[in-house]
Amino acid sequence: MTTRHSPNTTTPMKITAEDGRRTIGSSTNIRKNPLYKGQLAYLRDILMAEHPNLDEEIVSERLDVTPTVAKLLIDDCQKSNEDTEG
Numbered sequence: 001m002t003t004r005h006s007p008n009t010t011t012p013m014k015i016t017a018e019d020g021r022r023t024i025g026s027s028t029n030i031r032k033n034p035l036y037k038g039q040l041a042y043l044r045d046i047l048m049a050e051h052p053n054l055d056e057e058i059v060s061e062r063l064d065v066t067p068t069v070a071k072l073l074i075d076d077c078q079k080s081n082e083d084t085e086g
Helices: 017-022 026-031 035-048 056-063 067-085
Strands: none
Touching: 026 035, 026 067, 035 056, 035 067, 056 067
């Protein structure tokens, strides 16, 4: 049985830029984090659908991530949208 959580449910985990620095410091390592993948899906499927012009500050606040991670999320989301359109 799967438990569904409200999109506003806070999570005790948080991705920070330090997560990447601890493991070589590249955005590739941040992107490998399962939490990052979930946040990317949430951003793409829910937040961007409701608010297509989100900036780093809003994403950082809504997902409780650093501005660096927020920028990666936005860039990856936009790239994902371009890939599906093109």
